[in-house]
Amino acid sequence: MATSVDSVNDSSDYVKDYSCVACESKNIELCADFFCETCLKCFCQTCLYHHDQMFVNHVTYGRGESNKWPLTKTTEDLLLKCDVHNSETLKMFCQDHSQLCCSDCLLVNHRQCKNVALISESAKNPSVDIQQLSNKIQIILADLNKFKRSQEASIHFVEGSYSEKLQEIREVRKKLNADLDGLENSTLKELDTIRSTLQTSLKKDVDNCSRLKDELQQLSEAVQGLCDKSKKDIEFIASRKCLDKILESESYLKENSVKVQSSIIFKANIDLTST
Ligand SMILES: [Zn+2]
Ligand SMILES: [Zn+2]
């Protein structure tokens, strides 16, 4: 009655459904630890002790040998029920379709089939080795497990990669902000320069106008004071000065009044290169 920890763990799904029949008769629900091959009954540790006192020659099996135990109700139900019609039990096997059938299956899909036999008949000539199938299941289980673990690892990888990209996007955004700040600052500086250049030139015009205006005003007053004073020399000088100043003023106006109105033009370049 060797019981290894590993086999208990492996077969725990089967074993947990067995309860001790002796305890059950006393309305106590207790998990069975042994199966007697002769009585075809399961017992807990305590009840097995009493059983062994009475039946010295009965062979019993512990949980480690669950393959010697009968099928549990759950396992039996799982195997015997029709996968399509859950409330029905599998009774026939259709050779034509190579399919297990319940009575509903037969009615719906296999009325025309010629090679339908009772399962008890078909079971007489088993075509596949159950041990081979079991081995194949173990291989597929291992493959599924491997694939599952790899996909689980991928989930973590995707998460990590997501965080990384998120960080990168934030960095790009930060850099764009800094670049835009820099662009704004240099544009503002340019705007300041343009303003002061224009203001300087306009102020110079205002100053020149004021100077010419003052000089013409003074000459105009001086000329009026000369009227009827018969001072030919000074009159000559005055007229020369008036002529010069008039010429200077006219040419100044001619040169400068054609200047276009000063305004500042700003055109935003909204093309942002995509990163
Ligand atoms: Zn018991
Ligand atoms: Zn027994």
Ligand SMILES: [Zn+2]
């Ligand atoms: Zn069915």
Ligand SMILES: [Zn+2]
């Ligand atoms: Zn069929």
